[in-house]
Amino acid sequence: MNRLYMFMAAALALILALPLWLDKYTLGIFVMIFYYAYLGQSWNVLTGYTGHISLGHALYVGIGAYTSTFLAQTWGISPWIGMLAGGLLSMTVALCMGYLGFRFGLRGVYFVILTIGFAEITRLIVSHIEALGSFSGIFLDFNPSFINFQFRGNMPYYYISLGFMVVSMIVVRLIETSRLGRFMIATREDEDAAEALGVNTFKYSMIAIAISAFMTALAGTFYANYIFYLHPATLFGMALSIELIMRPIIGGMGTVLGPVIGSFILTPLSEISRAYFAKGGLEGLHLILYGILAILVVLFMPRGIIVYLKGASQWIFNSADKK
Amino acid sequence: MSMLKVNHLTKSFGGLTAVDSLSFELKEGEILGLIGPNGAGKTTVFNCLSGFSPPDLGEVLFKGQAVTGMKPHAICQMGLARTFQIVKPFLTISVLDNVMIGALIGERSISAAEKKSMEILHMAGLGSMANTEAQGLPLPMRKRLELAKCLATDPLVLLLDEVMAGLNATEVDEMISLIRQVNSKGVSILMIEHVMRGVMALSQSVIVINYGRKIAEGPPEQVVKDQGVIEAYLGKEFLDAQG
Amino acid sequence: MNADLALQLGIQGLLTGGIYGLIGLGLSLIFGVMGVINFAHGQMIVMGMYVSFWILTLFGIDPYLSLMVVAAVIFALGYLVQSTIVNRIIDYPEAMQVVPLVSLGLILENMALLFWGPDHRSPETALGLDAIRVGSATIDVSRLMAFGLAILFTLCIFLFLKKSNLGKSIRAAADNRTGAILVGIKVNRINNISFALGAATTGAAGALLLPLMPVTPHLGHDFTLIAFVVVILGGMGNLLGALFGGLILGLAESLSALWLPATMKHLVSFGILVVIMLFKPHGLFGGKR
Numbered sequence: 053m054n055r056l057y058m059f060m061a062a063a064l065a066l067i068l069a070l071p072l073w074l075d076k077y078t079l080g081i082f083v084m085i086f087y088y089a090y091l092g093q094s095w096n097v098l099t100g101y102t103g104h105i106s107l108g109h110a111l112y113v114g115i116g117a118y119t120s121t122f123l124a125q126t127w128g129i130s131p132w133i134g135m136l137a138g139g140l141l142s143m144t145v146a147l148c149m150g151y152l153g154f155r156f157g158l159r160g161v162y163f164v165i166l167t168i169g170f171a172e173i174t175r176l177i178v179s180h181i182e183a184l185g186s187f188s189g190i191f192l193d194f195n196p197s198f199i200n201f202q203f204r205g206n207m208p209y210y211y212i213s214l215g216f217m218v219v220s221m222i223v224v225r226l227i228e229t230s231r232l233g234r235f236m237i238a239t240r241e242d243e244d245a246a247e248a249l250g251v252n253t254f255k256y257s258m259i260a261i262a263i264s265a266f267m268t269a270l271a272g273t274f275y276a277n278y279i280f281y282l283h284p285a286t287l288f289g290m291a292l293s294i295e296l297i298m299r300p301i302i303g304g305m306g307t308v309l310g311p312v313i314g315s316f317i318l319t320p321l322s323e324i325s326r327a328y329f330a331k332g333g334l335e336g337l338h339l340i341l342y343g344i345l346a347i348l349v350v351l352f353m354p355r356g357i358i359v360y361l362k363g364a365s366q367w368i369f370n371s372a373d374k375k
Numbered sequence: 376m377s378m379l380k381v382n383h384l385t386k387s388f389g390g391l392t393a394v395d396s397l398s399f400e401l402k403e404g405e406i407l408g409l410i411g412p413n414g415a416g417k418t419t420v421f422n423c424l425s426g427f428s429p430p431d432l433g434e435v436l437f438k439g440q441a442v443t444g445m446k447p448h449a450i451c452q453m454g455l456a457r458t459f460q461i462v463k464p465f466l467t468i469s470v471l472d473n474v475m476i477g478a479l480i481g482e483r484s485i486s487a488a489e490k491k492s493m494e495i496l497h498m499a500g501l502g503s504m505a506n507t508e509a510q511g512l513p514l515p516m517r518k519r520l521e522l523a524k525c526l527a528t529d530p531l532v533l534l535l536d537e538v539m540a541g542l543n544a545t546e547v548d549e550m551i552s553l554i555r556q557v558n559s560k561g562v563s564i565l566m567i568e569h570v571m572r573g574v575m576a577l578s579q580s581v582i583v584i585n586y587g588r589k590i591a592e593g594p595p596e597q598v599v600k601d602q603g604v605i606e607a608y609l610g611k612e613f614l615d616a617q618g
Numbered sequence: 619m620n621a622d623l624a625l626q627l628g629i630q631g632l633l634t635g636g637i638y639g640l641i642g643l644g645l646s647l648i649f650g651v652m653g654v655i656n657f658a659h660g661q662m663i664v665m666g667m668y669v670s671f672w673i674l675t676l677f678g679i680d681p682y683l684s685l686m687v688v689a690a691v692i693f694a695l696g697y698l699v700q701s702t703i704v705n706r707i708i709d710y711p712e713a714m715q716v717v718p719l720v721s722l723g724l725i726l727e728n729m730a731l732l733f734w735g736p737d738h739r740s741p742e743t744a745l746g747l748d749a750i751r752v753g754s755a756t757i758d759v760s761r762l763m764a765f766g767l768a769i770l771f772t773l774c775i776f777l778f779l780k781k782s783n784l785g786k787s788i789r790a791a792a793d794n795r796t797g798a799i800l801v802g803i804k805v806n807r808i809n810n811i812s813f814a815l816g817a818a819t820t821g822a823a824g825a826l827l828l829p830l831m832p833v834t835p836h837l838g839h840d841f842t843l844i845a846f847v848v849v850i851l852g853g854m855g856n857l858l859g860a861l862f863g864g865l866i867l868g869l870a871e872s873l874s875a876l877w878l879p880a881t882m883k884h885l886v887s888f889g890i891l892v893v894i895m896l897f898k899p900h901g902l903f904g905g906k907r
Contacts, residue, residue, distance in 0.1 A: 105712065107716065107720070156895075156899070159712075161712060164655075165655075172888050180881070230485075234475060237465070241465035242465060244447075244459070246465075247451070248448075248456070248457055248463075249456070249477040249480065249528055250452045251480070253448070301717055335732075336728035336729075336732050340724075340725050340729060340732070343721035346724075347721045347725075350710075350717050350718050350721075351718070
């Protein structure tokens with residue numbers, strides 16, 4: 053195990069030093085790797101650990117992005133503060149939805165449909181609010197400064213997104229090993245059995261959805277100040293909700309490393325193939341590959357790639373220990 | 376002292392009355408058997424007692440306090456725990472982690488819960504399986520795990536739903552001695568059981584229900600000779616044909 | 619309120635509702651038999667639209683005539699999907715069932731994008747903009763045709779399920795899966811046929827929708843959601859309920875134009891979705907969970 057930690061520390065040191073050698077484009081790919089790993093991790097808290105399948109997580113990304121941007125544009129409030137406001141608003145919406153869903157015992161596909169419904173309702177409402185740019189969305193002005201959460205070049209975004217990802221891993225690891233995490237896992241495995249052992253599954257489901265929505269919304273603020281353009285169909289749409297869950301599923305749901313591994317595999321694949329195929333007029337092909345990959349993973353390794361990596365790493369580290 | 380008192384419990388589904396004005400009492404330290412033919416409403420009684428399916432009428436008093444209408448987790452936290460006839464292990468986590476869920480209800484510290492869970496696993500004869508994923512367990516061990524999970528919640532009353540079904544003779548004997556051991560620590564037990572050897576060996580008294588109604592009550596040796604009970608199990612026609 | 623407008627919208631809504639019912643029927647059938655939700659339902663409809671679009675532009679055959687061919691093509695697609703993917707995931711936990719079907723939707727959507735590009739396509743059909751007047755209301759002939767054929771197609775499926783042996787086996791499997799296995803029904807085959815049949819309804823609906831709205835690759839999500847609302851209104855697995863659910867939804871969406879901008883009509887359907895799911899989870903006409 054010590055070797056594993058040493059390995060991880062070395063990997064982190066490498067990643068910290070990496071921007072010294074990378075060009076802007078490659079840095080951008082890494083930003084997206086960290087960003088999607090973070091989003092996947094946030095979703096993982098609700099679905100991977102607690103078992104409530106959300107297919108509407110774009111909702112929280114959208115709320116986070118719009119809240120901080122609206123506050124910054126209207127009252128000049130720093131996005132760092134707006135980010136927390138977005139997180140809290142997102143959490144409130146999630147708690148309302150969670151209350152309805154969990155109280156009324158909506159399970160499985162019914163809950164999935166509820167999450168889609170909420171995201172779509174919000175998308176439609178935001179698309180009709182003029183103060184939020186209606187259908188055409190909001191462009192952000194570029195005023196680089198730390199307070200404004202805006203920077204020249206990709207390097208600051210690299211470190212911020214890396215920080216997001218690492219913190220999310222630590223948070224989820226802490227949850228996983230705590231009492232809370234164990235009750236969440238029990239809820240995921242079998243709600244009735246958990247209740248029968250005294251676990252208040254409603255309460256822990258509510259906590260999980262609150263944490264998950266809060267975390268997800270923070271990524272929305274990051275996205276807004278990295279892309280500088282908010283579009284309701286993109287930010288609240290189902291395409292993002294789907295994109296967001298692919299990485300943890302392929303990497304391995306309900307594990308700390310799953311979303312990260314998934315993102316390190318899928319994001320470069322997606323970014324590079326997107327660029328490559330778009331040149332040949334084959335836009336969309338990367339999403340077809342994605343879909344096929346996801347189906348294959350679910351059919352043939354339903355617990356994600358991490359299971360195989362675990363086997364391989366155990367083999368490597370154990371055989372090293374024996375020497 | 377009465378641990379569990381059930382008054383006129385009634386539950387129906389659609390037009391079917393699954394439990395019909397059933398009353399009984401479980402005394403402290405007692406093992407009470409609940410038997411009856413398939414479909415007699417036994418599991419429905421458990422679902423009513425444990426809060427999974429609140430009764431239409433009647434009340435359930437646990438240590439004199441009404442628990443009717445409370446959520447299952449709240450009832451469990453008071454000290455009334457149940458097992459499921461179709462066992463419900465948490466499949467993808469280890470046997471130890473399974474038991475720790477129950478232990479963590481009363482115990483905030485992870486390490487203390489772990490220690491307690493290990494003790495329970497050893498008692499249940501699952502000590503060597505602690506780190507196995509629960510889905511790797513064969514049925515007899517799953518039955519014991521189901522019981523171990525419940526024990527970790529420190530119950531005062533245990534509702535056991537057919538924990539001996541599907542076990543062979545040796546395994547039944549092991550389960551009997553395990554239940555005895557649990558009972559000797561002061562846990563009162565209400566058990567649904569089809570394995571008559573288990574019922575005869577363990578329970579001081581049994582209740583027989585059919586179509587949701589109590590048709591007999593008393594010491595097991597006496598109840599199995601009761602004409603009404605034999606009829607309920609074998610069918611009146613069968614007995615008539617036998618002369 | 620303008621009574622003429624309300625009448626006009628009411629008729630239009632009811633006609634659209636017939637197609638909604640057809641879509642819902644397919645989703646409900648699949649759910650009823652397998653307990654699986656086809657998250658690629660909407661994308662299958664889009665496929666149906668493009669297939670009929672192709673037949674129209676390549677051979678000049680009107681969608682109303684190619685209806686059965688399109689249905690057959692999507693039937694085959696459904697059969698393939700069921701036998702390669704869905705049969706393997708039937709016993710998975712629900713989370714894992716959602717993913718492959720969502721992925722399938724993603725694949726179909728982007729295949730459409732790859733083959734036909736992102737543009738809106740609205741082909742000229744024989745009936746085009748013909749309309750008939752009934753009192754103060756005008757009715758698009760193409761919408762009326764679509765309604766009539768959708769109802770006809772729905773009836774055919776009902777007849778098939780009621781009268782044919784295969785149909786009876788399907789209903790038996792939907793009613794009691796284990797029982798069906800016990801009496802020797804080959805459940806895998808039933809699954810394949812049911813999914814394919816559910817898919818065929820989307821193909822037919824696609825052909826019927828083509829003359830009514832321009833097709834783009836990204837319409838799928840909206841259709842999927844409409845299908846969800848319809849089956850939740852009618853009760854999951856309740857086939858007749860799906861038809862009524864469709865009519866109700868069509869009416870509600872259409873009449874909402876009296877108060878809301880047209881772009882917000884889906885708000886009504888989502889609203890209905892959430893309210894029904896919370897307060898009448900078995901649907902207005904009863905269904906299984």
